Amino acid sequence: MTDLSSLSIDPATRRVSLDARDPAFYSDPNRAYAALHANCPTFYWEEQKQWFVTGYDHVNALLRDRRFGRQILHIATREELGLPEPAAHTRHFDKAEEHSLLEIEPPEHTRLRTLVNRAFVSRHVEKMTPEIEELANRLIDGFEKDGKTELLSTFADIIPVTMIARMIGIPEEMGPQLLKWSHDYVGMYMFKRTRADEEAADRSAKEFADYVRTVIAERRAEPRDDLLSHMIHTEHKGQFLTEDELISTTIVLLNAGHEATVHQIGNSVRVILESGIDPATLFTDEKTTERTVEETLRICAPVHIFQRWCLEPCEIDGVSFKRGDKVSMILAAANLDPHKFPEPLTFKPDRDEGANLSFGAGIHFCIGAPLARLELNIVLPLLFKRLPGLRIAQTPVVKDVYHFHGLERLDLTW
Numbered sequence: 008m009t010d011l012s013s014l015s016i017d018p019a020t021r022r023v024s025l026d027a028r029d030p031a032f033y034s035d036p037n038r039a040y041a042a043l044h045a046n047c048p049t050f051y052w053e054e055q056k057q058w059f060v061t062g063y064d065h066v067n068a069l070l071r072d073r074r075f076g077r078q079i080l081h082i083a084t085r086e087e088l089g090l091p092e093p094a095a096h097t098r099h100f101d102k103a104e105e106h107s108l109l110e111i112e113p114p115e116h117t118r119l120r121t122l123v124n125r126a127f128v129s130r131h132v133e134k135m136t137p138e139i140e141e142l143a144n145r146l147i148d149g150f151e152k153d154g155k156t157e158l159l160s161t162f163a164d165i166i167p168v169t170m171i172a173r174m175i176g177i178p179e180e181m182g183p184q185l186l187k188w189s190h191d192y193v194g195m196y197m198f199k200r201t202r203a204d205e206e207a208a209d210r211s212a213k214e215f216a217d218y219v220r221t222v223i224a225e226r227r228a229e230p231r232d233d234l235l236s237h238m239i240h241t242e243h244k245g246q247f248l249t250e251d252e253l254i255s256t257t258i259v260l261l262n263a264g265h266e267a268t269v270h271q272i273g274n275s276v277r278v279i280l281e282s283g284i285d286p287a288t289l290f291t292d293e294k295t296t297e298r299t300v301e302e303t304l305r306i307c308a309p310v311h312i313f314q315r316w317c318l319e320p321c322e323i324d325g326v327s328f329k330r331g332d333k334v335s336m337i338l339a340a341a342n343l344d345p346h347k348f349p350e351p352l353t354f355k356p357d358r359d360e361g362a363n364l365s366f367g368a369g370i371h372f373c374i375g376a377p378l379a380r381l382e383l384n385i386v387l388p389l390l391f392k393r394l395p396g397l398r399i400a401q402t403p404v405v406k407d408v409y410h411f412h413g414l415e416r417l418d419l420t421w
């Protein structure tokens with residue numbers, strides 16, 4: 008185990024210094040979270056110049072607290088808040104984010120979310136069960152005889168993007184291109200991103216938006232039974248989605264729809280194999296499968312941080328926030344709060360201490376949670392059933408993108 012020397016905690020002032028690009032940290036953030044829970048669960052992160060919250064109750068309450076929001080410019084100007092003008096070199100990225108569900112608040116958020124929500128409720132996504140099974144089986148058929156595989160490229164990368172593309176109505180052959188655009192795009196969420204990262208994100212946002220625009224034109228001319236046609240033609244209180252809203256919504260669904268799930272397939276397989284528990288005992292029926300999946304989501308969540316703006320003065324855990332301050336919630340750390348989950352660093356699929364916060368809570372609660380859960384509950388048992396004796400062939404390397412906790416590669420053998 009490498010030494011986490013970049014972490015320093017001062018419980019008296021609640022100041023923490025930590026390099027998010029330190030491999031010892033992002034490879035195993037749970038160790039740092041345990042130290043933070045023990046010493047200083049609400050802390051000021053010097054390098055990020057912001058307050059961070061890790062306690063389960065505080066994170067859960069903050070996610071639902073309407074005194075905090077994803078938007079601030081609807082109640083204050085850039086000048087008042089001392090914010091810089093938007094940069095020209097990220098204008099296409101900013102444009103794509105403008106109407107993203109993740110970035111807006113009611114009433115716009117309610118209107119857009121209502122429109123897409125129907126497609127993502129459990130009873131609707133459950134109809135995709137046979138397709139997910141068929142695809143997962145076909146991919147396993149492709150590498151079963153090899154006795155080894157790199158699971159992300161041959162399996163995890165393919166399933167979520169194929170499913171979300173089918174749902175929206177984007178041709179499946181676009182899968183690899185969508186992955187590339189999306190990888191560039193999420194580079195904008197990285198701590199210490201470079202100008203080159205920003206330019207790549209902007210270029211991909213432009214190409215992505217231009218492409219979505221052409222598919223929208225096709226669906227306007229010839230509607231199909233897909234989510235994009237539904238979004239184009241559905242009216243809400245006499246209004247239709249504008250072209251920009253359609254583009255932002257399609258991009259956020261495609262990006263969010265696969266990025267986290269890809270990581271979670273890898274994270275879940277790794278956690279299970281490293282737990283030493285016989286996988287055959289973890290997937291005996293629907294109930295045990297569900298518990299296993301939820302426990303992997305608790306202990307190794309794929310997205311760690313979400314931020315909110317403070318919209319009115321308030322106090323959280325003794326810290327005063329004023330309008331325009333930002334606060335970050337570390338969902339993956341909230342899942343490790345020892346007050347909520349005893350022995351938090353131990354993988355225990357028979358826990359019954361309540362829900363993890365990996366999909367968030369409140370009005371921005373992950374709209375794709377039923378789809379992500381369905382995919383995980385189908386593909387994980389299938390993989391372990393089809394490949395008995397599955398084991399890790401090479402110590403997995405975690406990606407240097409702290410917000411998204413996922414693996415570079417997962418080399419397996421059986």
Ligand code: HEM
Nearest residue numbers: 108109263264267268271313365366367371373374375379
């Ligand atoms: C394991 C997989 C996934 C995880 C852990 C995850 C996690 C999250 C979290 C934590 C949020 C809340 C963000 C916030 O409060 O600011 C969120 C929102 C969202 N997720 Fe997911 N997600 C996953 C898969 C998906 C999938 C498959 C979709 C596909 C549609 C999706 C689409 C979205 C969208 C559109 C939002 C924004 C919702 C809103 O703001 O109203 N996610 N996700």
